[in-house]
């Protein structure tokens with residue numbers, strides 16, 4: 001990692017496909033950073049109807065003299081759909097995009113996942129650049145090349161591993177991010193620490209109030225630490241053959257809650273917060289971890305203002321049915337990320353459905 005006064009660079013080390021994650025201020029308007037690389041190429045900026053009015057102008061400044069157009073999604077997780085990938089691909093066609101074209105994803109994780117998948121599909125794969133504008137996208141979704149969309153049957157069921165060429169995380173954009181979305185991003189920061197970095201978890205406990213208050217310096221350090229952690233995991237296991245699955249802590253429960261709630265009840269980060277606690281309780285039930293660890297996790301989530309209980313109206317059997325379609329499962333059996341305590345997550349295959357149901361029913 002290298003730092004200057006204005007920004008930090010963290011490299012995702014993937015040989016010839018390595019790329020930088022730039023974290024700092026004023027980066028969206030810093031045209032010089034990408035203008036030369038895009039000269040002579042077609043560029044499609046993919047964003048949404050909330051983010052584009054706020055930040056598309058800044059990106060456009062850097063695209064002067066370049067043949068570009070934009071494609072805007074309606075806002076919300078429900079629009080991370082296969083139908084919209086089709087529309088985005090049509091937009092590339094209308095632009096006349098050739099194989100050297102580049103997609104720019106300007107927005108949160110919904111935009112980033114869909115834009116990355118669109119780039120992976122167009123002419124069997126073109127470049128894309130992530131310009132994350134939510135905390136969650138900066139610390140998680142813009143890094144690592146998981147791209148895709150949801151189906152009615154479940155979250156992220158269609159997708160591809162397709163790495164971006166660069167990630168441009170302009171902290172200035174967080175100024176307009178609603179508090180609830182900001183807190184949802186903190187869930188993915190806490191997740192990283194809970195999985196594999198006990199000292200980072202302890203640091204988060206010490207700085208929880210500052211983070212909840214959106215203190216600048218604390219936030220920038222938290223973003224850099226989480227990105228550095230994720231970049232390391234991705235570099236060691238790009239396509240989730242092993243260790244990378246740990247990044248899914250809380251997600252089997254969380255994705256089921258998001259889907260069952262039709263994406264209107266819990267944000268992704270909120271689903272992850274509640275899901276991590278359910279995974280912690282299941283780990284306790286399986287005698288892998290202690291109640292004290294679960295309590296520590298719950299306290300940290302609560303301090304930063306995240307939900308720690310399943311909202312009313314969910315059905316345990318429906319959640320279990322959704323969990324059966326999780327991509328980590330093998331041989332028709334649940335394969336979950338559980339943990340042995342703070343910083344010690346583990347992949348557990350063949351988890352007994354009856355134990356999962358007991359934990360779900362106790363939480364409803």
Ligand SMILES: NC(=O)c1ccc[n+]([C@@H]2O[C@H](COP(=O)([O-])OP(=O)(O)OC[C@H]3O[C@@H](n4cnc5c(N)ncnc54)[C@H](O)[C@@H]3O)[C@@H](O)[C@H]2O)c1
Nearest residue numbers: 050108109110111133134136137140141146173176177268
């Ligand atoms: N690919 C991955 O590795 C990965 C990792 C984590 C999450 N995800 C996916 O990311 C998605 C969640 O991402 P998210 O939390 O960013 O949600 P999101 O993309 O829906 O953005 C959250 C909300 O904030 C708005 N917004 C974005 N930037 C803004 C800004 N600067 N100012 C004001 N409003 C702004 C958006 O319009 C939206 O309403 C989910 O689909 C999840 O599955 C993917």
Ligand SMILES: O=C(O)C(=O)C[C@@H](O)[C@H](O)[C@H](O)COP(=O)(O)O
Nearest residue numbers: 140144146155156244247248251327
């Ligand atoms: O990068 C990863 O690997 C992750 O699992 C990060 C998760 O936070 C993210 O939500 C991801 O989209 C989940 O992927 P999925 O494989 O469960 O669809």
Ligand SMILES: [Zn+2]
Nearest residue numbers: 140188251272
């Ligand atoms: Zn996630």
